[in-house]
Amino acid sequence: TYICPNHLAGFLEMLVPLGLAYTFIGRLGHLLRVFLGYASIVMLAGIGVTVSRGGWAATIAASLLFFILLIRRRQYSVPALIVLVLFAAFGALFYLKTDRAQRRLENMFSEGSPDSVQTRTCLWKPAFQMWRDHFWLGVGPGLFDCRFPLYRPPDVQLRPGHAHNDYLNTLVDWGVAGFSMIAAAFALLLWGIFRTWKSVSREPSELGTKPSNRAAFVFGGAIGLLAILIQSFTDFNMHVPANAILAVSLTALLSSHFRFTTERYWIHPRLVGRILATTVGLIGLVYLGPQSWRRAREYLWLERSAAEQFYSSTRINSLEKAFRVEPMNSDTAYEIGESLRHLSWQGDTGYEKLASEAIEWFRRSSRLNPHDPYNPMRIGMCLDWLGNHNEAASYFERALKLDPNDYYTIAHMGWHYSEAGDYARAKEWFERSIKLEMAWHKPIASHYLPVIERKLSEIKTSK
Numbered sequence: 001t002y003i004c005p006n007h008l009a010g011f012l013e014m015l016v017p018l019g020l021a022y023t024f025i026g027r028l029g030h031l032l033r034v035f036l037g038y039a040s041i042v043m044l045a046g047i048g049v050t051v052s053r054g055g056w057a058a059t060i061a062a063s064l065l066f067f068i069l070l071i072r073r074r075q076y077s078v079p080a081l082i083v084l085v086l087f088a089a090f091g092a093l094f095y096l097k098t099d100r101a102q103r104r105l106e107n108m109f110s111e112g113s114p115d116s117v118q119t120r121t122c123l124w125k126p127a128f129q130m131w132r133d134h135f136w137l138g139v140g141p142g143l144f145d146c147r148f149p150l151y152r153p154p155d156v157q158l159r160p161g162h163a164h165n166d167y168l169n170t171l172v173d174w175g176v177a178g179f180s181m182i183a184a185a186f187a188l189l190l191w192g193i194f195r196t197w198k199s200v201s202r203e204p205s206e207l208g209t210k211p212s213n214r215a216a217f218v219f220g221g222a223i224g225l226l227a228i229l230i231q232s233f234t235d236f237n238m239h240v241p242a243n244a245i246l247a248v249s250l251t252a253l254l255s256s257h258f259r260f261t262t263e264r265y266w267i268h269p270r271l272v273g274r275i276l277a278t279t280v281g282l283i284g285l286v287y288l289g290p291q292s293w294r295r296a297r298e299y300l301w302l303e304r305s306a307a308e309q310f311y312s313s314t315r316i317n318s319l320e321k322a323f324r325v326e327p328m329n330s331d332t333a334y335e336i337g338e339s340l341r342h343l344s345w346q347g348d349t350g351y352e353k354l355a356s357e358a359i360e361w362f363r364r365s366s367r368l369n370p371h372d373p374y375n376p377m378r379i380g381m382c383l384d385w386l387g388n389h390n391e392a393a394s395y396f397e398r399a400l401k402l403d404p405n406d407y408y409t410i411a412h413m414g415w416h417y418s419e420a421g422d423y424a425r426a427k428e429w430f431e432r433s434i435k436l437e438m439a440w441h442k443p444i445a446s447h448y449l450p451v452i453e454r455k456l457s458e459i460k461t462s463k
Contacts, residue, residue, distance in 0.1 A: 009046075010228055010235065014247065016044055016059065020220065023040060025215055025216045048091070051101055060091075067080050120165070123160050126148065127168050130172050150402060150404075161236070166232035189254065195258070200257060201218075222254065298322050301318050301322035301325060334361070340355075374409075381416075393416065399412070407436035411429070434449065
């Protein structure tokens with residue numbers, strides 16, 4: 001199940017050209033040809049109802065190229081032109097009759113609208129700066145979201161997850177070195193597709209062009225990959241497993257057709273080659289097998305912890321077992337610390353010990369992920385709870401250095417000063433946080449600020 005319709009559009013736009021290619025030029029029976037044509041129409045309708053503007057743009061661009069290339073072939077020119085006109089007519093009708101589709105396009109550049117492209121472009125500037133700071137090697141695979149807080153602009157208060165641009169995200173994660181390798185791979189793929197097409201496509205003759213399943217796959221698969229590459233300018237399809245797997249599968253299958261370009265690509269491994277290939281496969285199995293088993297065990301304990309009551313001792317027990325399975329997961333360590341902190345804040349006997357244990361888990365999580373501002377912030381909260389306000393201040397300051405524009409971190413700095421009795425400074429931080437708070441989110445500073453103002457008023461009156 002797709003959570004985001006944009007990624008469903010990305011998945012379907014890779015398959016539509018394949019279905020259409022087999023429908024037009026595949027060597028199929030009539031029943032299967034009708035079925036694939038119908039399936040392609042349904043998938044196109046699916047792309048339409050996702051209301052994904054990136055998906056629409058990619059599908060339109062890929063479809064235009066598909067039909068233009070097909071119209072150039074005399075045998076397919078008339079039916080391809082008819083289908084293109086019908087698709088364009090139904091697309092225009094869908095747009096004119098659908099209010100949601102019209103609003104999506106009308107609000108594309110409307111400031112403050114959730115449909116505005118600014119929700120993406122506001123991520124691209126900090127992402128670009130992140131890449132500039134780690135130009136050659138990037139910040140590390142999959143670490144964009146982890147390193148984003150330091151570069152967060154004031155108008156982005158949620159965790160973005162990704163840069164919403166696969167090309168920019170690749171530069172951030174892998175730097176110029178990694179991006180160049182991926183670009184080179186796609187360049188080689190493009191070169192191979194052109195060579196393969198000359199071999200698998202049948203030249204037209206007086207009797208027409210014979211259908212070919214190989215030509216259909218190369219044609220449709222290449223156009224499908226082009227579609228996802230176009231949408232990748234505005235989304236993160238390559239970080240969605242289903243879409244990435246399909247894209248890689250298409251790439252691999254297209255590459256396998258290179259063997260039809262020349263006899264040199266046909267390899268007949270002898271006994272030594274088979275033994276070598278088997279050995280490589282076994283090495284991969286030995287390397288990946290234990291990792292998969294460990295991930296499965298960790299997942300089991302994490303799922304059990306999710307089913308337990310929040311911040312209960314049984315939940316902590318399940319989380320600790322998950323951490324023993326995978327001691328490099330900083331999120332698990334953080335969750336253990338957070339559970340212990342909440343138990344401590346109930347104020348029962350032994351709360352000091354629970355708070356100290358929570359601090360140790362937050363420190364462990366911080367060592368595993370030194371870029372997470374919540375770990376030092378939670379340590380500071382525990383220290384405030386234990387009455388160590390002076391020591392707590394340095395941890396809140398460290399959290400702010402890691403995420404200087406986060407309303408949540410700023411609000412907790414105000415909370416720290418309120419716990420320390422410095423209500424004037426607490427008010428300053430809460431007011432700063434309110435300017436950044438999201439309207440739909442349960443506000444923190446908005447709840448504390450009236451209390452702080454009342455405290456300040458009481459102090460002023462008593463004087």
